[in-house]
Amino acid sequence: MTLSLNEFEAILKENFRKNSLAELLSEEVTQKLYSLCDLLQKANAQTNLTAIDKTEDIIAKHFADSLLAYSHYNKGASVIDIGCGAGFPSLPLAIVRSDLKICALDSTGKKIDFVKSTAKALGLDNISAVCARAEEYVATPGVRESFDHATARAVSRLNLLSELAMPFVKIGGSFVALKAKDGDTELKEAEKGIKLFGGEIDTFEKRTLIEDSGLESQRAVIVIKKFSPTPEKFPRAYAKIAKKPM
Numbered sequence: 001m002t003l004s005l006n007e008f009e010a011i012l013k014e015n016f017r018k019n020s021l022a023e024l025l026s027e028e029v030t031q032k033l034y035s036l037c038d039l040l041q042k043a044n045a046q047t048n049l050t051a052i053d054k055t056e057d058i059i060a061k062h063f064a065d066s067l068l069a070y071s072h073y074n075k076g077a078s079v080i081d082i083g084c085g086a087g088f089p090s091l092p093l094a095i096v097r098s099d100l101k102i103c104a105l106d107s108t109g110k111k112i113d114f115v116k117s118t119a120k121a122l123g124l125d126n127i128s129a130v131c132a133r134a135e136e137y138v139a140t141p142g143v144r145e146s147f148d149h150a151t152a153r154a155v156s157r158l159n160l161l162s163e164l165a166m167p168f169v170k171i172g173g174s175f176v177a178l179k180a181k182d183g184d185t186e187l188k189e190a191e192k193g194i195k196l197f198g199g200e201i202d203t204f205e206k207r208t209l210i211e212d213s214g215l216e217s218q219r220a221v222i223v224i225k226k227f228s229p230t231p232e233k234f235p236r237a238y239a240k241i242a243k244k245p246m
Ligand code: SAM
Pocket: 082, 083, 084, 085, 086, 087, 088, 089, 105, 106, 107, 108, 111, 132, 133, 134, 135, 152, 153, 154, 155, 164, 238
């Protein structure tokens, strides 16, 4: 990265202040986010991990955006991040919430390799990474309904995503979905499926993500509580889910 730690910190502080996240910053968190940004840019120069590569954009669109729902996870909870890509939201969340135990899941090997090596480099012992498809990994013995929370950002529409996520969640836990401006439309489409998977809509929170330039984008945090077991027939094979979401 071309910026010094002090220069990076100034941009980070200003952006997190605008996005009501300033309380998350400490010297240690700032240092870790600086290292994460640096490692992401270096890895991205070798292999395409993310289209978001400029420091200011990484701070707003990866770090702040990943943390908009940080308060929706119970203290000490286990969280699975489905389709984590290069570690979003899982890596920033593991940095600011050291009490959480996070499993970052993605089907692309090079992305999971990045998450694993970055977690090691940053000394994060509260995150593990698994390379698998969600609909297959959930069938691993001991995995189904074993997480307090599932989360996902930018993976698929909510009706499809709920079928992948809800089987991982314990009864009493929740699926925290990070969505863009059409979150309310997605929620309407997904309502029937959410009930079938044992869930109920708990929270729909409209948020605004503010970028360095001042540009504002609409976001939605959707929390779906799990009230009853997800029937064993879910999740179906991915092709079936994609062809006909519930
Ligand atoms: N969540 C990250 C973010 O917000 O930057 C990555 C988003 S990327 C657009 C979508 C990711 O979901 C890809 O890395 C892809 O490999 C992963 N993915 C899609 N379907 C999946 C599935 N069924 N199981 C596991 N990973 C999946």
